[in-house]
Amino acid sequence: MNSYEWLQIIIFFVVLLALVKPLGSFIAKVFQGERTFLSPVLIPYEKLIYRISGVKPEEDMGWQRYAGSVLLFNLALLVSLFVMLMTQHLLPLNPQKVPAFTWQLALNTAISFVTNTNWQAYVGEQAASYFTQMVGLAVHNFVSAATGMAIAVAVIRGFVRRKTSLLGNFWVDMTRCTLYILLPISIIAASVLVSQGVIQNFSDYKTVPLVQSTNYDKPKLDDKGTPIKDAADKPVTENVVVKEVQIPMGPVASQEAIKELGTNGGGFLNANSAHPFENPTPLSNMLEILLILLIPGALTYTFGVMVGNTRQGWMLLGVMLVILVGCFGVLQGVESSGNPLVAKLGVQSINMEGKEVRFGMAGSNLFTVATTGTSCGAVNTMHDSLTPIGGMIPLSLILLGEIIFGGVGSGLYTMLAFAIIAVFVSGLMIGRTPEYLGKKIEVREMWMSILVILTAGITVLILSGIAMITPQAVASMANPGAHGLSEVLYAVASMANNNGSAFAGLNANVNFFNLFGYLAMTVGRYVPAIAVLAMAGSLAEKKYVPPSLGTLPTDKAPFAIWLTLVILIVGALTFFPALALGPIVEHLMMVGT
Amino acid sequence: MKDIKSAILLFIILTIICGGIYPAIVTGVAYALFPNQAKGSFITDKAGKELGSSLIGQPFSDPKYFWPRPSATSDFGFNAMASGGSNAGPTNPDYLKTVGDRVKALRDTGVTGKIPADLAQASASGLDPHITPDSALLQVPRVAKARGVSNEIVIKAVEHSIEGRQLGFMGTPRVNVLELNLMLDKL
Numbered sequence: 001m002n003s004y005e006w007l008q009i010i011i012f013f014v015v016l017l018a019l020v021k022p023l024g025s026f027i028a029k030v031f032q033g034e035r036t037f038l039s040p041v042l043i044p045y046e047k048l049i050y051r052i053s054g055v056k057p058e059e060d061m062g063w064q065r066y067a068g069s070v071l072l073f074n075l076a077l078l079v080s081l082f083v084m085l086m087t088q089h090l091l092p093l094n095p096q097k098v099p100a101f102t103w104q105l106a107l108n109t110a111i112s113f114v115t116n117t118n119w120q121a122y123v124g125e126q127a128a129s130y131f132t133q134m135v136g137l138a139v140h141n142f143v144s145a146a147t148g149m150a151i152a153v154a155v156i157r158g159f160v161r162r163k164t165s166l167l168g169n170f171w172v173d174m175t176r177c178t179l180y181i182l183l184p185i186s187i188i189a190a191s192v193l194v195s196q197g198v199i200q201n202f203s204d205y206k207t208v209p210l211v212q213s214t215n216y217d218k219p220k221l222d223d224k225g226t227p228i229k230d231a232a233d234k235p236v237t238e239n240v241v242v243k244e245v246q247i248p249m250g251p252v253a254s255q256e257a258i259k260e261l262g263t264n265g266g267g268f269l270n271a272n273s274a275h276p277f278e279n280p281t282p283l284s285n286m287l288e289i290l291l292i293l294l295i296p297g298a299l300t301y302t303f304g305v306m307v308g309n310t311r312q313g314w315m316l317l318g319v320m321l322v323i324l325v326g327c328f329g330v331l332q333g334v335e336s337s338g339n340p341l342v343a344k345l346g347v348q349s350i351n352m353e354g355k356e357v358r359f360g361m362a363g364s365n366l367f368t369v370a371t372t373g374t375s376c377g378a379v380n381t382m383h384d385s386l387t388p389i390g391g392m393i394p395l396s397l398i399l400l401g402e403i404i405f406g407g408v409g410s411g412l413y414t415m416l417a418f419a420i421i422a423v424f425v426s427g428l429m430i431g432r433t434p435e436y437l438g439k440k441i442e443v444r445e446m447w448m449s450i451l452v453i454l455t456a457g458i459t460v461l462i463l464s465g466i467a468m469i470t471p472q473a474v475a476s477m478a479n480p481g482a483h484g485l486s487e488v489l490y491a492v493a494s495m496a497n498n499n500g501s502a503f504a505g506l507n508a509n510v511n512f513f514n515l516f517g518y519l520a521m522t523v524g525r526y527v528p529a530i531a532v533l534a535m536a537g538s539l540a541e542k543k544y545v546p547p548s549l550g551t552l553p554t555d556k557a558p559f560a561i562w563l564t565l566v567i568l569i570v571g572a573l574t575f576f577p578a579l580a581l582g583p584i585v586e587h588l589m590m591v592g593t
Numbered sequence: 594m595k596d597i598k599s600a601i602l603l604f605i606i607l608t609i610i611c612g613g614i615y616p617a618i619v620t621g622v623a624y625a626l627f628p629n630q631a632k633g634s635f636i637t638d639k640a641g642k643e644l645g646s647s648l649i650g651q652p653f654s655d656p657k658y659f660w661p662r663p664s665a666t667s668d669f670g671f672n673a674m675a676s677g678g679s680n681a682g683p684t685n686p687d688y689l690k691t692v693g694d695r696v697k698a699l700r701d702t703g704v705t706g707k708i709p710a711d712l713a714q715a716s717a718s719g720l721d722p723h724i725t726p727d728s729a730l731l732q733v734p735r736v737a738k739a740r741g742v743s744n745e746i747v748i749k750a751v752e753h754s755i756e757g758r759q760l761g762f763m764g765t766p767r768v769n770v771l772e773l774n775l776m777l778d779k780l
Binding site: 004007008011049052053054055065068069072073075076077080123125126134135136138139142143171174175178179183186187190191194195196197198199200201202203205206208209210211212214215216218242245246247248249251253254255257258269270271274275276277280281282283285286338339341342345346347348349350351352353354355356357358359360363379380381382384385386387388478479480481482483486487503504505586589590 | 595596597598599600601602603604606607608610611612613615616618619620622623624626627630631632633634635643644645646648649650651652653654655658662668669670671672673674675676677678679680681682683684685686688689692693696700707708709710711713714715716717718719720721722723724725758759760762763764765767771774775778
């Protein structure tokens, strides 16, 4: 890294860490129903929303009702988005006259946005109308993020409350989260993004002349749309001269802001945050990375405030930061030293395949670790074209279970499950009753934590196994050999962990990935979410156990180191064999030939 | 039952707020403060005709123009309707052959030494409007010869169009290929 890149990275983390405390305490206030500086403006609207929707804000819910409300709300989201995608050709704001989605793709896309995954097996500029993007997908970006944060806060309440079964009101948590946190930050961020060149309009796509016309060989199709082949079985082509191109337009900035802030990651355009209309400058790039990490980082402080010991939150943030920075270091190292096979051809030895010039190496790599450490999944770099070890970094961050900052809310509650496992294992080793934050960890908590941590992992391993013996899945690979396995593993991991990024060479719009992906996203989102709520329910009923001499302090450095090791060991034990067959074999082949 | 009603009504209300009011506010702010950016940062000629967007690269292969980064968009390079990268893996033999062909094409124009990575490897969006200053400078002799002007004039044009790091430290220095070529056509 040159000195500018060091400066860029250091300034970035200073800004991020400086925002953790103010935003974290603000979020705590919002969820605890306290007055904030936005209250005078928003309270009347908030009350109006409750009145229309029949929500009684003072009504507290037990964990079953809280989880039930989450599921009901998500079902409403799923059904409405599915219907919208199937009927977008009949709806307004469709200047390009795009047709409806197929039902398999609509199902996959609907669950993808409802679960905060934003896996996209379609090309945004060709397949989705402005109405679908703005009234469908962008709305889901808000509410799926709010759902995750509400669950995380309910779990924190489980630790804080004593001898009660009540965890709060889901409708209130979600509404307040959207109105006080997500909307104001999105409006500011979207405006800054427009200043950098992110588009925000409702025009028809623009046609512009090319300065120098270009041409290509277009395969000839018969009446049925199948390619015509000549006697030698080669496709017949005709040379087409291109004198003008169409440039897509649309309300991109409003979607871009919440896409990053809510760690959603579903791009308006196919190239996602690599597209100059989504991410036009180095500054917009750093802002987008900041938005991705902002809420997951701040939530650790919110956690600390709510449990009455902010060191508990800083400790979690420290663990996340160490792993994130470590991953960034490795990625930056391997991408800067490049691909020896390309260097042999006489090319400068850094890997620029699938990267944009304006972001630079550090700006590309920081985005990559941020988007996969969280469950964002937006990309400014094509992960499929990273060097083998480089590609293993985002893959590993996803496989760890989206806890390195993690998805908004989901990252924190998954991290808390890891903390409970760490407390339990250390309790076994030193022969003490495991306690975390003054609550005894017993059989129920262990069951639920294990469900949270292993659900995605088991789903990934089983589904990638099935994929490798399914001809349709194997035929979808874009690259031969070990890299093809990495593509499939990445796809399944990304969906099961609700990330949404891809080794995008893989042809994902086939029934196998659409339908198994639906399954993976559903299981990966709702099993852990219900498990943590069940755990929170049982924690809330317990009495407070004051710390004694035998209690392991969970707000000190030794526990942070221990937690880091537990995360890395669980991850390595689960996935090393799969990683060895994919990226590691490919790396050996790359350096060995 | 009550929760079912709340789920549906809250969903409708939040759709109106997040899918209607929010984008309307952002569009209003965008048009008021940054209308040119909101509409796509288009470059226009004196008559107001749009020549292209300064953010969206265009394909160039004529020796008299600076060449942009390779683009892997489908059908033809820099197809703005099909943004995306090659997604080629690092050991893919087809990919390595493609890179070899690009290197050869540059060598044929008299380029010696290491080829800058951004000129041999395709961009992520397929629409990258920029190349590095090194990549621009090594094309100067070809462009100058094709245009029948001295190298110095073309170097001046390149140096004039180098954008530095944003705020002095962010990103990399770069040259906008479309803007540079339009400027050369005006000389």
